[in-house]
Amino acid sequence: xxxxxxxxxxxVMLIGGAAVIAFRNPVASALSVVTCFVxxxxxxxxxxxxxxxxxxxxxxTGAVMVxxxxxxxxxxxxDEEKRAKSLAPVAAGLGLVVAFFVQLIGILSRSPNLxxxxxxxxxxxxxxAGFPQNSKIAISLNQGKLPDVHLIGHxxxxxxxxxxxxxxxxxxxxxxxxxxxxxxxAD
Amino acid sequence: MDLLQIAIIITKIIVLTFLVVLPLVPVCVYFExxxxxxxxxxxxxxxxxxxxxxxGFKKDFHFFGLIQPIADGLKLFLKEDFTPAHVRKVFYWxxxxxxxxxxxITVCVVPFGSPISxxxxxxxxxxxxxxxxxxxxxxxxxxxxxxxxxxxxxxNSKFPFIGGVRSTAQMISYEIALGLSIIPVLMYFGExxxxxxxxxxxxxxxxxxxxxxxxxxxxxxxxxxxxxxxAIAFLIFTISIFAETNRMPFDLPECETELVxxxxxxxxxxxxxxxxxxxxxxxxxxxxMIITLFLGGxxxxxxLDAYVAKLxxxxxYFGGFIHMGCFLTKLIGFILFFILVRWTVPRFxxxxxxxxxxxxxxxxxxxxxFLAALIVAAPELKTAIIxxxxxxxxxxxxxxxxVAKVSEETPKVLRA
Numbered sequence: 001x002x003x004x005x006x007x008x009x010x011x012v013m014l015i016g017g018a019a020v021i022a023f024r025n026p027v028a029s030a031l032s033v034v035t036c037f038v039x040x041x042x043x044x045x046x047x048x049x050x051x052x053x054x055x056x057x058x059x060x061t062g063a064v065m066v067x068x069x070x071x072x073x074x075x076x077x078x079d080e081e082k083r084a085k086s087l088a089p090v091a092a093g094l095g096l097v098v099a100f101f102v103q104l105i106g107i108l109s110r111s112p113n114l115x116x117x118x119x120x121x122x123x124x125x126x127x128x129a130g131f132p133q134n135s136k137i138a139i140s141l142n143q144g145k146l147p148d149v150h151l152i153g154h155x156x157x158x159x160x161x162x163x164x165x166x167x168x169x170x171x172x173x174x175x176x177x178x179x180x181x182x183x184x185x186a187d
Numbered sequence: 188m189d190l191l192q193i194a195i196i197i198t199k200i201i202v203l204t205f206l207v208v209l210p211l212v213p214v215c216v217y218f219e220x221x222x223x224x225x226x227x228x229x230x231x232x233x234x235x236x237x238x239x240x241x242x243g244f245k246k247d248f249h250f251f252g253l254i255q256p257i258a259d260g261l262k263l264f265l266k267e268d269f270t271p272a273h274v275r276k277v278f279y280w281x282x283x284x285x286x287x288x289x290x291x292i293t294v295c296v297v298p299f300g301s302p303i304s305x306x307x308x309x310x311x312x313x314x315x316x317x318x319x320x321x322x323x324x325x326x327x328x329x330x331x332x333x334x335x336x337x338x339x340x341x342x343n344s345k346f347p348f349i350g351g352v353r354s355t356a357q358m359i360s361y362e363i364a365l366g367l368s369i370i371p372v373l374m375y376f377g378e379x380x381x382x383x384x385x386x387x388x389x390x391x392x393x394x395x396x397x398x399x400x401x402x403x404x405x406x407x408x409x410x411x412x413x414x415x416x417x418a419i420a421f422l423i424f425t426i427s428i429f430a431e432t433n434r435m436p437f438d439l440p441e442c443e444t445e446l447v448x449x450x451x452x453x454x455x456x457x458x459x460x461x462x463x464x465x466x467x468x469x470x471x472x473x474x475x476m477i478i479t480l481f482l483g484g485x486x487x488x489x490x491l492d493a494y495v496a497k498l499x500x501x502x503x504y505f506g507g508f509i510h511m512g513c514f515l516t517k518l519i520g521f522i523l524f525f526i527l528v529r530w531t532v533p534r535f536x537x538x539x540x541x542x543x544x545x546x547x548x549x550x551x552x553x554x555x556x557f558l559a560a561l562i563v564a565a566p567e568l569k570t571a572i573i574x575x576x577x578x579x580x581x582x583x584x585x586x587x588x589x590v591a592k593v594s595e596e597t598p599k600v601l602r603a
Contacts, residue, residue, distance in 0.1 A: 027337075031333075034333070050317065050318060050319045051319060051322070054322045054326045055322070055326075057326040057327070057329070058325055058326035058329060061329070061330060062326055062329025062332070062362070063329070063359060066329075066332050066333070066336065066355060066359060067359070069333070069336060070336070070355050070356075073348075073351075074352070136378075145318070148318070149318065149319060149379055
């Protein structure tokens with residue numbers, strides 16, 4: 001990823017994140033979260049993770065945040081706009097940020113300064129050797145492309161098949177639970 | 188990246204987005220008005236032209252009303268742009284833009300034709316040849332919900348708000364059916380790149396018309412077997428596109444009889460026109476997606492594509508432009524189909540719409556995924572396993588239908 005694109009998307013994300021807490025209007029805050037997510041998707045796509053970037057937009061921006069916005073609009077939060085800032089929550093928030101920052105610096109200073117391998121033809125061709133010949137993944141790796149969707153699918157369904165199924169069942173249980181709870185009828 | 192490449196990309200963006208897709212919007216409006224007139228046994232707009240009678244001639248010169256869209260556009264441009272005092276200004280201004288822009292961004296992954304080449308330089312007729320085509324279209328198109336929701340909310344009056352809320356619920360519900368319905372298609376092609384999907388259809392027959400290009404990997408039997416899940420997917424996808432673009436019979440967000448005009452009641456002039464531009468652009472892109480995934484995209488079919496791709500004058504291979512013509516013909520045909528449906532089918536009730544989305548299409552698409560998986564995997568499985576799979580599929584289908592039936596039997600009294 002060219003560095004100017006990285007700076008562009010990071011700036012978009014930071015502005016979005018700052019705007020979330022700066023705005024008094026909840027709808028404006030929700031839209032700032034959307035901006036932040038779009039910037040994050042841009043960063044993912046810049047790292048050649050097209051699938052993750054697009055799913056980021058599809059799921060979080062296109063569905064989750066729309067529902068947030070929906071609820072905020074239906075609740076019509078008026079008193080949120082008027083509330084004055086009190087010192088204690090701001091101080092607590094700042095404390096959290098500082099703690100997180102210290103931790104981050106601690107981790108970054110200890111991790112070795114590795115540069116990611118460039119995704120050029122020899123690297124990709126070497127990676128292709130790990131897959132059966134004539135499979136779609138091997139063919140496009142040999143052509144110098146990164147088949148990220150196929151790779152994610154391959155990893156999920158071979159290495160993490162059981163956890164994936166368990167997660168699926170868990171989500172199903174949660175969904176059915178919500179339906180049962182919200183549709184409980186009077187006897 | 189050198190300057191030539193950037194110039195080519197910018198040319199493609201300008202030509203394909205602003206000279207091909209955007210002019211299709213007024214064309215749609217013209218078709219909408221003339222075609223509805225034909226259906227209702229009227230004449231429709233046919234007068235706009237050069238008023239020669241003013242100059243003493245006997246007859247006006249009109250172009251069969253073809254200039255009507257220009258007159259419409261001019262009217263909307265010149266109208267007073269009125270902003271009501273009670274609206275939330277920033278969001279009110281942002282909403283029309285948020286409906287148009289995502290629709291136009293999605294143009295960038297639609298393959299308009301086969302590659303053309305000049306002086307040995309080959310160029311694909313697609314702005315960005317992404318490997319995640321359909322997902323990109325869905326994700327960016329899902330952003331246009333914000334435009335409609337914000338328009339309804341920022342207008343700060345009741346009917347637009349109800350329109351916006353209806354639209355949000357409708358689009359989120361049908362996005363699920365939309366996404367699930369194309370999974371069989373993606374499984375069959377093993378590919379998310381729209382250019383490659385169309386190329387495969389050109390070589391081995393369209394998904395819904397698999398009658399040519401048979402070989403060992405693509406036998407006629409396997410293709411005909413896959414025709415059934417493909418047809419179900421096509422039905423669900425097409426109807427969901429109707430719902431996603433807020434077209435009749437699902438245009439409840441702007442249902443005139445209940446909501447005045449829906450989410451755009453408080454809008455006037457060009458801002459109002461931008462909502463319509465967004466809606467028609469979404470319709471054009473939706474049709475383009477249906478054609479690309481199911482009806483062969485730019486392919487002419489019947490094994491003629493390889494021949495057309497070889498046509499050239501000297502070093503200039505122009506087959507791509509013929510394919511583009513074919514694509515646009517199909518596109519306009521599908522747009523006419525959209526208009527035909529709008530003026531034929533009456534509007535659904537809101538609960539019927541939600542039921543269709545959640546109870547019928549969601550389940551049908553899910554079962555269709557299993558059916559397609561069984562058919563795709565069948566050649567590599569033993570007969571016994573195929574039999575067990577088929578039995579399971581039938582049991583699953585029966586269970587789903589039973590649950591759908593039971594859930595609607597008695598109206599339940601909810602606790603207050």
